[in-house]
Amino acid sequence: MIAVLQRVKQARVEVGGAVVGDVGAGFLMLVCAEPTDTEAVAEKLIAKVLKLRVFSDDAGKMNRSLQDVGGGLLIVSQFTLAADTSGGNRPSFTGAAPAELGRRLYEHTLAVARRQHPVVACGEFGADMQVHLINDGPVTIPMRMNA
Numbered sequence: 001m002i003a004v005l006q007r008v009k010q011a012r013v014e015v016g017g018a019v020v021g022d023v024g025a026g027f028l029m030l031v032c033a034e035p036t037d038t039e040a041v042a043e044k045l046i047a048k049v050l051k052l053r054v055f056s057d058d059a060g061k062m063n064r065s066l067q068d069v070g071g072g073l074l075i076v077s078q079f080t081l082a083a084d085t086s087g088g089n090r091p092s093f094t095g096a097a098p099a100e101l102g103r104r105l106y107e108h109t110l111a112v113a114r115r116q117h118p119v120v121a122c123g124e125f126g127a128d129m130q131v132h133l134i135n136d137g138p139v140t141i142p143m144r145m146n147a
Helices: 039-051 099-116
Strands: 002-015 018-023 026-032 062-064 072-077 120-122 129-144
Touching: 002 039, 002 072, 018 026, 018 072, 018 120, 026 039, 026 099, 039 099, 039 129, 072 099, 099 120
Parallel strands: 026 072, 072 120
Antiparallel strands: 002 018, 002 026, 002 129
């Protein structure tokens, strides 16, 4: 799975002008399933995200995790993370999982996150979404999780 984490002061996602998910301080996580991904990969990804130490401690060092600070986690599906731009000016998205697998793994990712963390919000798989955020830092962490 491919993910991009952004440490945020706040973030929300809208579909058709209506807010479908929002969090205060924490992470906005953009996520894309790849064809060989499994539920186990999604579980590894969430475990890593929840423990990643990129929040400041009392000394101002990035030494606390999302769990440590009690922050929110907004998870948004984004198949374009699998873009291949090597062959011209129009990206290819064949590296993204087929829609059915992508939806299943996105929903599994959400379920795992909700079992392990108290503040989880989400976008809407396959929808045209508008994502609003105030990036904190800015801190942006690209991730790739494999089996």
